[in-house]
């Protein structure tokens with residue numbers, strides 16, 4: 001497989017305003033990208049389009065080198081591409097139920113659900129949340145539960161919207177430390193962010209949105 005996801009000619013407008021006008025977007029397998037750009041440049045909108053949560057005009061697209069349409073959004077991509085919100089919504093249940101929600105929806109057998117949830121909890125370092133309620137979890141814990149909830153579904157592409165925004169100190173570092181492990185498992189990740197530590201992770205490529213256009217840059221380029 002040369003390319004995990006490729007899109008030619010993506011345009012998005014809100015009312016009279018052309019927000020995105022992208023010639024080509026190419027995401028390689030097992031690769032990480034940061035998506036940078038000024039506030040309001042369209043980072044979240046682009047991630048939401050890739051996740052099928054927002055429509056756009058697209059000339060051509062492929063997934064695993066096979067042609068696809070993003071409208072209607074195909075079931076294949078619903079399974080393979082997951083979007084993690086900056087402020088993830090937690091169900092007022094247990095940590096196990098929050099992480100296992102998607103597995104239950106997909107009809108995975110209970111024993112397999114329990115195994116996969118336990119593995120995801122260990123991965124995200126949230127085992128101490130057993131027996132507690134989401135209203136007591138910190139922002140960093142909620143973000144790690146959200147990452148575990150996505151990873152447990154074994155997606156090929158994770159779209160992380162500002163995963164470290166509003167986090168600092170160890171909470172931020174714990175989230176950042178999970179990203180290379182996703183890559184090592186063969187997943188691709190696109191992270192909309194302004195966080196220099198995410199931008200500086202080894203091997204991370206930088207996609208920059210500017211006036212609707214998308215540029216692929218050296219991740220260590222300092223200028224905006």
Ligand SMILES: Nc1ncnc2c1ncn2[C@@H]1O[C@H](COP(=O)(O)OP(=O)(O)OP(=O)(O)O)[C@@H](O)[C@H]1O
Nearest residue numbers: 014015019037038039040041042043044045046192
């Ligand atoms: N549903 C919508 N209807 C109209 N305008 C919208 C809609 N969604 C987003 N926009 C506008 O599109 C622009 C880009 O928003 P978006 O949230 O994608 O930017 P962003 O780069 O993620 O910003 P930030 O860094 O502040 O999170 C903003 O001007 C926003 O107001």
